[in-house]
Amino acid sequence: MTEEKGPSGSTPEPGADQEIHYCYRCGSLLKHSREWCGTCGADQFYTCRSCGRVFNKALHRCPECGNRRRRSSHRSGISRVSTTPAAAEWFRHNRRTLFYVTAGVLGGILVGAIVKTLASHSGPPNDQGYGITSLMYWLDPFIRAGKTVYRAILGVSRAVLNWIVLLILNNFKTTVLAFLGGVAGFVLAMKDRNRRRRARKHRAHREGGEDAEDTRTEAE
Ligand SMILES: [Zn+2]
Numbered sequence: 001m002t003e004e005k006g007p008s009g010s011t012p013e014p015g016a017d018q019e020i021h022y023c024y025r026c027g028s029l030l031k032h033s034r035e036w037c038g039t040c041g042a043d044q045f046y047t048c049r050s051c052g053r054v055f056n057k058a059l060h061r062c063p064e065c066g067n068r069r070r071r072s073s074h075r076s077g078i079s080r081v082s083t084t085p086a087a088a089e090w091f092r093h094n095r096r097t098l099f100y101v102t103a104g105v106l107g108g109i110l111v112g113a114i115v116k117t118l119a120s121h122s123g124p125p126n127d128q129g130y131g132i133t134s135l136m137y138w139l140d141p142f143i144r145a146g147k148t149v150y151r152a153i154l155g156v157s158r159a160v161l162n163w164i165v166l167l168i169l170n171n172f173k174t175t176v177l178a179f180l181g182g183v184a185g186f187v188l189a190m191k192d193r194n195r196r197r198r199a200r201k202h203r204a205h206r207e208g209g210e211d212a213e214d215t216r217t218e219a220e
């Protein structure tokens with residue numbers, strides 16, 4: 001029996017199961033299958049992407065067409081684990097899920113930052129000394145953020161109101177004239193509406209009771 005240490009570059013052939021083979025990657029004796037290493041889990045054969053020839057992964061190039069074998073697994077240590085096709089496959093399958101989870105995490109961080117910033121304008125964080133298990137510990141920043149937003153809205157509306165009051169006071173005569181003009185316009189509009197309504201009623205009355213009106217005029 002010849003000592004055949006290390007990887008062998010043989011191709012799978014029927015009836016060759018009696019030969020001793022070693023894993024191309026870790027060098028372990030392949031006991032159960034020629035195609036798979038029970039020690040490191042490496043598949044021993046590779047199908048050429050160019051011509052379809054199956055050859056041992058110990059070879060870097062296809063013996064048929066010379067095409068380079070893709071995704072070399074000749075790496076050592078922990079990095080090999082993270083670059084196994086299984087891991088790559090998992091990432092490919094869960095790409096969408098990973099995207100949404102990442103987006104959710106980033107969104108949570110963003111909301112947290114906004115709430116924290118808003119809350120910081122309404123007193124120091126956790127100034128009541130709530131424990132981490134207390135509901136108030138988690139609600140406190142939101143309450144303080146809400147206070148900040150409320151104060152901001154209140155401040156803005158107060159400023160707008162002050163501005164309107166100042167505008168009126170600084171242009172008092174104009175404001176009074178404008179108000180009187182508005183009242184006059186409203187009165188005229190009301191009169192016009194009443195006149196129109198009366199005219200419509202009158203027309204309807206004339207169309208509906210033409211005979212009655214005629215008899216009345218005759219009787220007069
Ligand atoms: Zn192995």
Ligand SMILES: [Zn+2]
Pocket residue numbers: 048049050051052053062063064065066067
């Ligand atoms: Zn090939």
